[in-house]
Amino acid sequence: MLNSAMPYFRAISTRLITGVLVFLLVTFSATALSSLAPGSAAQLILGDYATPEQIAALNAQYGYDLPVWQRYLSWLGDLLRGDLGVTLFSQQPILGVVLERAAVTFEIAFLAMAVSLIGIPIAMYTASHPNKLGDKVMRSISTVLLAVPTFVIVVLFSYLFAMVLRWFPATGWAKFTENPVANLWYVALPVLCLSMHQTAYLYRVARNEFVTTLQEDYIAVARAKGLPLGYILFHHALRPAMPQILTVMGLSLTYMLAGSFVVESYFAVPGIGWTILSAVKSHDIPLVQAILSLTVVIFVIVFMLVDLGYALIDPRVKVS
Amino acid sequence: MYSEATRPILSCAAMTCEMDSVSGPLQILQDINFTLAPRRALGIVGESGAGKSMLVKAIMGIAPKGLKTMGRIELEGQDLLALKPRDRARLIGRKVGIVFQNPMTSLNPFVQIGRQIEEAGCIHMGLSKAEARSRAIELLSFVGLPDPEDCYDYYPHQFSGGMKQRIMIAAALICQPDLLIADEATTALDVTVQKEVLDLLQTIQAERQMSMILVSHNLGVVAGRTDEILVLYGGNVVEYGPTAEVFRNPRHRYTEALLSAMPAMDQPAHTRLRTIPGQPPNLANRPAGCPFAPRCPSAQAICHEVMPPMSAGIHPDHRFACHFPLAELPRPAQQEVAHVQ
Ligand SMILES: Nc1ncnc2c1ncn2[C@@H]1O[C@H](COP(=O)(O)OP(=O)(O)OP(=O)(O)O)[C@@H](O)[C@H]1O
Ligand code: SF4
Ligand SMILES: [Mg+2]
Numbered sequence: 001m002l003n004s005a006m007p008y009f010r011a012i013s014t015r016l017i018t019g020v021l022v023f024l025l026v027t028f029s030a031t032a033l034s035s036l037a038p039g040s041a042a043q044l045i046l047g048d049y050a051t052p053e054q055i056a057a058l059n060a061q062y063g064y065d066l067p068v069w070q071r072y073l074s075w076l077g078d079l080l081r082g083d084l085g086v087t088l089f090s091q092q093p094i095l096g097v098v099l100e101r102a103a104v105t106f107e108i109a110f111l112a113m114a115v116s117l118i119g120i121p122i123a124m125y126t127a128s129h130p131n132k133l134g135d136k137v138m139r140s141i142s143t144v145l146l147a148v149p150t151f152v153i154v155v156l157f158s159y160l161f162a163m164v165l166r167w168f169p170a171t172g173w174a175k176f177t178e179n180p181v182a183n184l185w186y187v188a189l190p191v192l193c194l195s196m197h198q199t200a201y202l203y204r205v206a207r208n209e210f211v212t213t214l215q216e217d218y219i220a221v222a223r224a225k226g227l228p229l230g231y232i233l234f235h236h237a238l239r240p241a242m243p244q245i246l247t248v249m250g251l252s253l254t255y256m257l258a259g260s261f262v263v264e265s266y267f268a269v270p271g272i273g274w275t276i277l278s279a280v281k282s283h284d285i286p287l288v289q290a291i292l293s294l295t296v297v298i299f300v301i302v303f304m305l306v307d308l309g310y311a312l313i314d315p316r317v318k319v320s
Numbered sequence: 321m322y323s324e325a326t327r328p329i330l331s332c333a334a335m336t337c338e339m340d341s342v343s344g345p346l347q348i349l350q351d352i353n354f355t356l357a358p359r360r361a362l363g364i365v366g367e368s369g370a371g372k373s374m375l376v377k378a379i380m381g382i383a384p385k386g387l388k389t390m391g392r393i394e395l396e397g398q399d400l401l402a403l404k405p406r407d408r409a410r411l412i413g414r415k416v417g418i419v420f421q422n423p424m425t426s427l428n429p430f431v432q433i434g435r436q437i438e439e440a441g442c443i444h445m446g447l448s449k450a451e452a453r454s455r456a457i458e459l460l461s462f463v464g465l466p467d468p469e470d471c472y473d474y475y476p477h478q479f480s481g482g483m484k485q486r487i488m489i490a491a492a493l494i495c496q497p498d499l500l501i502a503d504e505a506t507t508a509l510d511v512t513v514q515k516e517v518l519d520l521l522q523t524i525q526a527e528r529q530m531s532m533i534l535v536s537h538n539l540g541v542v543a544g545r546t547d548e549i550l551v552l553y554g555g556n557v558v559e560y561g562p563t564a565e566v567f568r569n570p571r572h573r574y575t576e577a578l579l580s581a582m583p584a585m586d587q588p589a590h591t592r593l594r595t596i597p598g599q600p601p602n603l604a605n606r607p608a609g610c611p612f613a614p615r616c617p618s619a620q621a622i623c624h625e626v627m628p629p630m631s632a633g634i635h636p637d638h639r640f641a642c643h644f645p646l647a648e649l650p651r652p653a654q655q656e657v658a659h660v661q
Pocket of ligand 1: 339
């Protein structure tokens with residue numbers, strides 16, 4: 001048992017070490033960036049009309065006059081203690097704010113990913129009936145969806161579903177912990193908009209993957225055995241196509257997290273994309289840095305899970 | 321017409337397969353006729369591209385899309401072409417086991433071999449999980465895999481080519497089929513392994529009282545292992561008869577050429593028999609007469625113009641399509657020729 005799990009441990013630890021290095025690099029860059037800005041960081045935050053006393057006070061609190069490496073080390077120390085201080089303007093604990101906003105973005109991203117999974121069965125069906133009507137229709141729809149930028153989808157959908165049909169609210173938010181039903185109602189449109197590209201993309205990749213897999217010799221063998229099409233698709237074609245599908249899902253998730261600000265700012269959803277947008281605008285450097293760090297951590301975890309998924313799916317991959 | 325005991329397992333009558341191409345319909349197989357009786361073995365031989373695999377696939381109903389099959393194919397009296405595709409697939413899956421050429425790609429690398437062996441049994445015969453498992457393990461040991469209990473959970477990449485082909489054979493046997501088809505089942509294997517697997521097939525056929533079709537480009541493979549032999553050339557049957565008779569007394573000029581060019585066992589698959597000069601026929605541009613005429617040393621004018629009809633030899637089951645067949649040898653003293661073993 002331990003022996004068979006050993007390669008996984010090794011794989012995870014290699015990826016963890018890489019992840020930590022990437023994390024250090026990105027967060028250090030974030031610290032360094034703030035000192036590259038013209039004038040001092042404190043000047044940048046407080047604006048042109050700040051008095052020397054105000055700047056001195058901010059420097060005393062946040063250490064913006066210290067060399068970059070010193071500031072970075074002290075930030076790391078704060079991080080290890082689990083206390084990143086407070087946001088510059090609303091003076092709320094940064095860690096709490098970031099985690100709360102991240103939860104919102106995650107909810108939307110995961111729901112959008114769940115919605116996009118519908119692309120897989122559609123891909124199975126159309127791949128096993130290639131160039132039939134359904135295949136052609138789905139191919140056209142996915143081409144159109146992929147060509148339309150997210151912000152156009154957002155505008156169109158909110159016009160259609162919120163203004164014309166009035167199924168979902170155009171903006172607003174309710175916390176899941178306070179009112180789950182209202183939360184789902186508010187979240188529906190952002191999720192739908194965010195999932196469109198992912199569904200189309202996942203559908204395309206999965207369809208091509210299934211078409212290739214269905215030409216394999218072992219599929220001919222399965223057909224010669226007289227196995228029903230549905231059985232062949234789910235028991236012989238799905239797993240070989242899974243590594244590609246998993247790659248796309250991993251990319252989609254990171255893409256959705258990175259691109260969440262479009263949807264979040266349009267629908268006024270208090271997620272992480274919306275937060276970083278306003279943090280950058282108001283030069284809230286500590287908040288920006290915290291969000292960047294969290295994003296890196298999430299990306300590393302997602303890619304690690306994808307890698308792990310490969311090993312679980314393909315019996316031949318015994319983890320590099 | 322036939323009693324249960326003598327009704328053919330498989331018969332093809334006037335079977336023709338066409339495939340559309342840019343230059344019009346291609347006749348990949350033309351007017352194939354043969355019958356295979358219970359417990360008998362049929363060898364199908366011919367050069368690469370002769371249509372051996374197409375014949376097998378057309379019978380199984382797994383030919384590539386666009387292949388039209390005409391004529392009549394009967395499996396135990398059932399007209400296969402009259403069945404709905406789904407019913408046909410089920411019937412074939414239940415009654416016919418097939419082993420393909422390449423064991424490396426014929427097993428799904430993502431599925432445990434035990435599952436791949438038993439699945440057809442679960443679906444066609446409603447075996448329970450436990451029954452299926454014990455039957456799969458039994459078959460694994462029957463085809464000669466060491467530690468069948470452990471092997472059940474292994475994945476294909478954990479086996480060698482010869483072992484994989486044994487696993488394919490086990491999978492082909494799960495529904496206790498009446499007919500086993502091996503399409504170049506050993507061509508991808510090492511010479512020594514080839515012989516082992518061929519011997520295994522022969523043993524299985526005898527022990528399980530099945531019929532068998534052994535497809536090969538190599539006459540040596542079918543020589544001692546089949547009762548009848550069908551020689552394909554360019555999608556036509558050029559000679560068909562009892563194996564011993566055809567070997568002892570070939571009548572068609574192509575069969576003769578094949579026999580004198582009999583390749584060694586270790587020749588790789590799809591190699592052209594270099595000792596027969598010339599190219600196999602171009603299906604898009606068939607000669608009007610005998611398909612072998614452009615390469616035949618004995619061809620006369622009529623060969624290029626008129627398709628030779630099937631004629632019978634002295635042995636009542638021996639047929640060939642040649643205008644100028646080789647001379648019939650005098651029959652040996654005892655009437656029935658013993659099968660070459
Ligand atoms: N998918 C296809 N589309 C069109 N023609 C095909 C296709 N597959 C095979 N053919 C043609 O059908 C003919 C018979 O091919 P087949 O595979 O049955 O030959 P074979 O006798 O099995 O040869 P081999 O010894 O190489 O396996 C060949 O002329 C080939 O070119
Ligand atoms: S019919 Fe003519 S060309 Fe054809 S094999 Fe016989 S002799 Fe040769
Ligand atoms: Mg072949």
